[in-house]
Amino acid sequence: MSTRSAVNPKFFIFTWGCQMNEDDSEQIASRLLQMGCSPAKVPEEADIVLLVTCSVRRKPEEKVRSKLGQLRAVKANRPNMVIGVCGCMAQRIGEDLKKSFPFIDFLAGTAQVHRVPELIQEVQSTRKFTSALELDKKVHPRAAHVGSPLKAFVPVMYGCDNFCAYCIVPHVRGRERSRSIEDIAAEVRQLAESGTKEVILVGQNVNSYGATLDPPVDFADLLTVVNDIEGIERIRFTTSHPKDLSDRLILAMRNLDKVCEHIHLPVQSGDDEILRAMNRRYTIEHYKERVSALREAVPGIAITTDLLVGFPGETEKHFENTLRLVEEIRFDSAFMFAFNPIPGTAAARMSEQVPEPVKKNRLKRLIDLQNRVTCEINISQVGQVQEVLVEGVSPKDPHRLTGLTKNNKTVNFPGSADQIGKLINVRLTEAHLYGFVGEVLSEVASGSEAYNGC
Ligand code: SF4
Structure with a gap:
């Protein structure tokens, strides 16, 4: 001992x-x-x-x-x-x-x-x-990032005010509070100086960023400031709430060259009655309208989502509305879960809990459908040339490099170690459920646009 x-x-x-x-x-x-x-x-x-x-x-x-x-x-x-x-x-x-x-x-x-x-x-x-264990409302000073990360998460806000019925986050992370734009920009500048190329701005609902600041600002303001920071090549953000996705943010996504063409927009269910029970505070009509606005403003944008099946009271009819929505929207991919009650949430106290075998069966049907849609979308993109930020050697194949396209798809391709950390144009040659195999065409000159044709 x-x-x-x-x-x-x-x-x-x-x-x-x-x-x-x-x-x-x-x-x-x-x-x-x-x-x-x-x-x-x-x-x-x-x-x-x-x-x-x-x-x-x-x-x-x-x-x-x-x-x-x-x-x-x-x-x-x-x-x-x-x-x-x-x-x-x-x-x-x-x-x-x-x-x-x-x-x-x-x-x-x-x-x-x-x-x-x-x-x-x-x-x-x-x-x-x-x-x-105090749940104070302060935003505490941050420590420096470890090492020189090629891409880094930067929290822009903490907590959540939404109280979705199934979610414990507002109970355990407290009320929403945002960091100031100056504070975030200083952190991103430091990251850029140490070699970071991509920042992922994170918060439980980044679409309501800045509402609690004095004077209030919004997420589009923050994106505009971060977009101007030299050295940063790509900006991503997560998570977005459909009820707070503003025209101003969509416009910023269209106009700011470093903001990647991808949004994670959790819909959770394809049925208005279930969305109401979940306290999501949008309708399917609103969701579809936001998706149309995004696709019109940002051509080729990838849209991913979260889907929750078996919420209390969900009937076969409600669930079929979710399947219909998945067919209609054609998400690039989705995180899919069966509902499990978390003590302390409103949904855990609801009657009409859906039996486990029913939840399992619905989840399987949903995954089968979404996987088919993902494969169809990926196959349709074979032949495209995409800009990839090379992140390292593929964990599954030491002879290949791996990276993400601007619309958040994984590409593995033969390459050399000196390409790690660079932006490379890659032709997509093979589609899979989890991404692509590709071949390198050229290095992207810093600040230039990738060729996006077929
Ligand atoms: S699901 Fe997201 S928006 Fe809803 S309460 Fe949880 S963290 Fe907040």
Whole structure:
């Protein structure tokens, strides 16, 4: 049994969930590096193990419990190891987790991840459990990004005011608050100076960005400022709420050359009655009109979505409306889920829960349909030349490079290591469900437009 107290402690971070959690983990890592810690290759070698958790669905919560079960034995062998649970599960059920896994040393809620180093030091000096779970409304200063990332997530706002009936986010991440344009622009400028080419502006609902600032600004204003930052070649953003997608934002997407031709616009259901029950506050007619406006303003734009089947009260007729919408809109791809009630949300209290076998069957039918549509769209794009930002070697084939087109499609192609980090024109030669195989045509001169023909 080792009881050593590390001089230069090693840390290991597990992350589940959305880009906001990815960013939280990176922020924690950055702060720990500043404290003189270094990353461990495996949790068994770490002095500090952190779990950045997600409560949006049942599965990630189950994974966290299972991981904590495995860590029980590791910690028994290394009693000085500090184990912290951060993020949504700490916020939602932290006290219960502590009862089930008494070896947890600290809890850090969603608004308190900046305090993780302080909580670790407190545990190390007192050897007592501690927690920070206040859901304050502040926007805390950020740590520097780790390394020189080719593409980087930049949070522009935190929390959400929408209270969709199935969603725990407003309960665990608190009310909506935005960072100032100046603060975000300074971070993006720093990223550009260290070699970042693509920024992904993230928030639970970026379409309502800036509404809480004084004076209020909007997301189109922010995009315009970021578009002017030298060195940044591409701008993406997520997530958009259909009810808040303004004409002004669509115009900005059309006019700003660095904004990629892709939008993730979660529709969730193709039926107005279910959308009302979900508290989504738009109709299918409104959604279709927004999609038409986007396609008219930004030709070739890829539209992806989230779809939730088996929401309480969903009948076969409601579900068929979702299938019809998928046929009609022809999303480039979709994240598809069967509804699972999350305690604390309005939907968990609703009667008329849909039986599991029915949900499973509907999900399978939906996935089959969407996969067919995705394949048809991808096949129709074979022969096109697309600009690809080369991200690295394909994880599935060491002889190929991989990157994303401006409309967010993965392309694998033969190439050389010196092309990594560059913008390359690639002809799409083969279509698959998850993207394309291609061949390199030319490097894109910085600031020039890619040839987009067939
Ligand atoms: S918009 Fe709805 S689904 Fe998205 S985070 Fe807010 S409450 Fe959740």
